[in-house]
Amino acid sequence: MLEIVGAVVTVIAGVAGLIFLFWPDAQPKPEPEPVPAVELVDSDVDREQNVAADVVFDGQVTDQVQVPASVVSATLRNSADNPVLITRAEVHLVSAAEVNCRYGAGPTDITAQYDIKIPADAREGAVIPRKMKYTLPPHAQERIAFTVGPERYGEGAMPWIYTFTISLYMDDGATVTVPKVTYLAPTDKATAFLAMADQATGPPQPGGPGLMDPSCISKQARFVAQLVKSAPRPSPELREFSVELARVAAQ
Secondary structure, three states: OHHHHHHHHHHHHHHHHHHHHHOHHHOOOOOOOOOOOEEEEEEEEEEEEEEEEEEEEOOEEEEEEEEEEEEEEEEEEEOOOOOEEEEEEEEEEEEEEEOOOOOOOOOOEEEEOOOEEEOOOOOOOOEEEEEEEEEEOOOEEEEEEEOEEEOOEEOOOOOEEEEEEEEEEEOOOOEEEEEEEEEEEOHHHHHHHHHHHHHHHOOOOOOOOOOOOHHHHHHHHHHHHHHHHHOOOEOHHHHHHHHHHHHHHOO
C-alpha cells in the first residue's frame, strides 16, 4: 500500500513539474518584499546654523559665543497609514582626526550645544547614541537635521575632522542610515588655527615668529587636502579650511 501511495505522489509531482515547464506563468510567485514604511528620500551636509557655546572659566560661564556649523540633514518619507516614531539616532564614527600643530593652551573650556556631541576619547568604530522623540506623520515627507561636534574643548584646542554615518531607529524596528559625511568642527578652532599658521609662515611681525612649526603646517595641509579629495561628502567648512590651509602653507 505504501508503495502505491509513493508512486501516486511521484506521478502528481511529475505532472506538476510538466505543467510549470510548459506554462511557466502558472508557477506560484514569491510574495514581494514589503515596501519600508519610512525611506530616505535625500540627505545633505550644508552650512545652515550657528551653534550656541558657553565659555567656562574657573567653573563659571564668562561668555557665550556663536559657532558656525554645518547641518547634516535627512529628508524622510513615511508611506504608511500610521505615524512612525523615531526613537534614537546613532553616529557611527568611521574616523576622527585632529589637525594637531600645537601652539599652546589656556585654562578655558568651551561647551557647545551640538545636537550630537562627540566625546574627546571617541575614535574609529565608536557609536555615539542620541535619544529622540520625533514623529513622522502618515503619508508625509519631512526633513530632520543635526549638528555634530566635540563635547567640550579648551582654549588651545585643535579642530577635528570627523567621518561618520548617522542611523535613525524607528519604533517599528526599521532603520534608515544617512550616507557618510566628513565634517570639520569646531569651526572657531579652525579659524584660530589658520591665524596662528599664517603668523608662523607669513612675513615677520612685531610679535615675533609664530608658535607653530611651518613643516607641521605643510604636513597638515597635505593631509587635509587628501582627505577632502577622497571624501564623498565633505562639509563646506572643511573644503574652505583646506583651501586656506594650502594657501598659508605655500607662503
